[in-house]
Amino acid sequence: MEPLTRQVTEPDQLIELASTINNTGGRFIMAYLRYSENIPEVVYLVDQGSNLAFTELVLRNHTRLPSLSEVAPLLNWYEREIMDLSEIEFEGNPEPFPLVLLEGMSLSIGPFNPSQTQVPELFGTPTQPKLPEVIEDQVQDLFWGPVRGDILESGEFHFAYIGEQILHYTPRLFYKHRGIESGLTGSSLTKGLVLAERVSGVGSVSHAVAYCAAIENAFQLEIPTRAQLIRIILSELERIYNNFHFFANLCKTTTLKVGEAFGALLEEEAKQINCKITGNRLLRNVLAVGGLRRDLAVEELSTLLPPLRRKAEDYLEALSDTQSHLDRLIGTGILSQNLAFEFGATGPVASASAIARDLRVNHPYSGYQNIQIDVTTRSSGDALARAEVRKSALFNAFTIIEQALSLIQPGPTKLDNIPVPPGTVDGLGWSEGPRGSCFYAIRIRDGLLERVKIKSASFSNWKVFPLTVHSTNMMDYAINEASFGLTIAGADR
Amino acid sequence: MRNWTLKGIAAGKATTDWPYPDDLDNGQERMRGFPKFDPSRCETSCQACIDICPTAALSTNRSEDIASNVQLDFGKCINCQICIETCPTDALQNSADFMFAAKNRNDLIRSQQPVTEAADRLRSKIEKHFKGSLHVRHIDAGSCNGCESELAATTNPYYNLHRLGIFFTPSPRFADVLLVTGTVVPQMIGPLQRTYQAMPNPKFVIAGGTCSISGAPFDFGYAAGNGADPFLPVDVYLPGCPPSPASFIFALLLLTERVEQKLKDGNYE
Numbered sequence: 001m002e003p004l005t006r007q008v009t010e011p012d013q014l015i016e017l018a019s020t021i022n023n024t025g026g027r028f029i030m031a032y033l034r035y036s037e038n039i040p041e042v043v044y045l046v047d048q049g050s051n052l053a054f055t056e057l058v059l060r061n062h063t064r065l066p067s068l069s070e071v072a073p074l075l076n077w078y079e080r081e082i083m084d085l086s087e088i089e090f091e092g093n094p095e096p097f098p099l100v101l102l103e104g105m106s107l108s109i110g111p112f113n114p115s116q117t118q119v120p121e122l123f124g125t126p127t128q129p130k131l132p133e134v135i136e137d138q139v140q141d142l143f144w145g146p147v148r149g150d151i152l153e154s155g156e157f158h159f160a161y162i163g164e165q166i167l168h169y170t171p172r173l174f175y176k177h178r179g180i181e182s183g184l185t186g187s188s189l190t191k192g193l194v195l196a197e198r199v200s201g202v203g204s205v206s207h208a209v210a211y212c213a214a215i216e217n218a219f220q221l222e223i224p225t226r227a228q229l230i231r232i233i234l235s236e237l238e239r240i241y242n243n244f245h246f247f248a249n250l251c252k253t254t255t256l257k258v259g260e261a262f263g264a265l266l267e268e269e270a271k272q273i274n275c276k277i278t279g280n281r282l283l284r285n286v287l288a289v290g291g292l293r294r295d296l297a298v299e300e301l302s303t304l305l306p307p308l309r310r311k312a313e314d315y316l317e318a319l320s321d322t323q324s325h326l327d328r329l330i331g332t333g334i335l336s337q338n339l340a341f342e343f344g345a346t347g348p349v350a351s352a353s354a355i356a357r358d359l360r361v362n363h364p365y366s367g368y369q370n371i372q373i374d375v376t377t378r379s380s381g382d383a384l385a386r387a388e389v390r391k392s393a394l395f396n397a398f399t400i401i402e403q404a405l406s407l408i409q410p411g412p413t414k415l416d417n418i419p420v421p422p423g424t425v426d427g428l429g430w431s432e433g434p435r436g437s438c439f440y441a442i443r444i445r446d447g448l449l450e451r452v453k454i455k456s457a458s459f460s461n462w463k464v465f466p467l468t469v470h471s472t473n474m475m476d477y478a479i480n481e482a483s484f485g486l487t488i489a490g491a492d493r
Numbered sequence: 494m495r496n497w498t499l500k501g502i503a504a505g506k507a508t509t510d511w512p513y514p515d516d517l518d519n520g521q522e523r524m525r526g527f528p529k530f531d532p533s534r535c536e537t538s539c540q541a542c543i544d545i546c547p548t549a550a551l552s553t554n555r556s557e558d559i560a561s562n563v564q565l566d567f568g569k570c571i572n573c574q575i576c577i578e579t580c581p582t583d584a585l586q587n588s589a590d591f592m593f594a595a596k597n598r599n600d601l602i603r604s605q606q607p608v609t610e611a612a613d614r615l616r617s618k619i620e621k622h623f624k625g626s627l628h629v630r631h632i633d634a635g636s637c638n639g640c641e642s643e644l645a646a647t648t649n650p651y652y653n654l655h656r657l658g659i660f661f662t663p664s665p666r667f668a669d670v671l672l673v674t675g676t677v678v679p680q681m682i683g684p685l686q687r688t689y690q691a692m693p694n695p696k697f698v699i700a701g702g703t704c705s706i707s708g709a710p711f712d713f714g715y716a717a718g719n720g721a722d723p724f725l726p727v728d729v730y731l732p733g734c735p736p737s738p739a740s741f742i743f744a745l746l747l748l749t750e751r752v753e754q755k756l757k758d759g760n761y762e
Contacts, residue, residue, distance in 0.1 A: 125683050150663060275524050
């Protein structure tokens, strides 16, 4: 299968084309800016449907484009990010204010423009954000963050509320924006991988798999079967420990303290297994372009994992038999199927709102086509649905590892002597992580990274999350947020 | 309906007694940690590790006789192991060492010429009562969330940080220690300084994770960070990407002088 096709189009045809894509089973994934020989190109990545090649919709050399926020609301944040980082404007974007660069901060020059010889610099300090005006009696404003209680990532959240009732909620992310995409320009492929593993620590494997796949697709490499299967196993180990964390955190918000402790202990046991197999509790430092850096004794998992699975079964059975816990999840943070689709929900958040999409099934990579994967969906779209989908993903991960172990044979795990094609090559790579889809669109020139676009699962789900908070209760907020299982580092980059 | 209290009691004790004594299981069996460096094995004209290191943790300030002048800065090392795989003579080897916290930035640097300054400015500041009870305020100043994941793990039943009298506190007003993770991006400088200012005296700072020491590997680009050092008086430096929960615990105990520092002039003892 060809991973990527390209279609060049013009601004006056864009909206019509976008509607056609939406009406014929296609779906926008992301939009980003890149330069080809000093000419700016806005690229829309489109999923045409299961097992079909992804399509790049390219608009060359335009500084004003019509906004697609109406046709595909999920593109709103991508447009704002492009506006923040370049001179390009999207006419009709309903929220034309800063996103990635906080209000009060500005860049000296656009960071991706290769004709600039200066190094881009970031100025200023964050100031009060632009917020929607809420006209109502006795409305109170609560700014929460960027430093919050507990051991949490930095982000600022604004609530406009009356009593217990939240009228409007605005997450202000990107306090952790590290400019990784622009910083990678000119880096070696090795350094790129080190950074990809550190975009989101708890998504190290999904990012590394997508990064390596993008380069392998660009170089047209087929990696050895054993390396493919070990990548599958590592991806599922990541799913296991992240989902234990998810349940521990969910119990914490429903104040089920013992349940939280059990979940945290299972997460710890999963991380210790990770360490035994790979030498790293977050499963880092194993993948390489062309396979793996070294072979792993994954066969040992057939004795390490079954006891963990039995404990997981016991734990989750006990949780589903705890009315006080379930009562807090039922009907909390409802996301409709329609909104989930339009605003680009991914992973368990989408599955819980009756969208059966999983890159492992719809666009199999790394040999997932030989594995039986169960994509559980729920239609209620509430916190309970998200928890049930996660539970099923957790047990499915154990089953997938069993399948992979039954298929695995001794053999090479790395391609020797990878030839680097001269000139410019493009590659797209993807993976389905514990939180949903992760995409890397990479352009390589003479063996060095020229442009890396990273789409993490949380960037998509943070766009959706506020829709489930408006007009709900303060006391449900923490439960709702935990049920989304978001990370900030992945979204901020 | 489950009785979680009984279920919890029936599950028994999950907590390790590490670090008392410190040879007990600490949850990192077969860990691949920082490189162990033996310069005597270097080949004369070889600089393979310097060329490949993605964060310039390995460097030299000489143009000739490079091999005998390689410097390894653990404050920039993200234990990615690439140098170990690249080294042709096994001068760099894998180690499971993890108790890397140090009170002096220079103790993280291994070079042929020791650079340690004599001052150990922490010693006089620690008062007796911090040894029994220490309250920590964590702040994320631009991390990858790996450190948050491992730091949060210190409170799970296996490590159970509370047994050591160390607690996380939501408010800087109640905090004795500010534990900084992340590279300190420009957007977070203000919140970082305001959090520190809100803490009562005496107060301490731990830079947790390699990027909070030097910014590496996020020390490039327009939102680059150079760690906490330029903004706060750091008392303990803890390299690691991320440091394991046991490493975090070691750093907290080192701050309160309940364990001995293992790293001297970049040499792990």
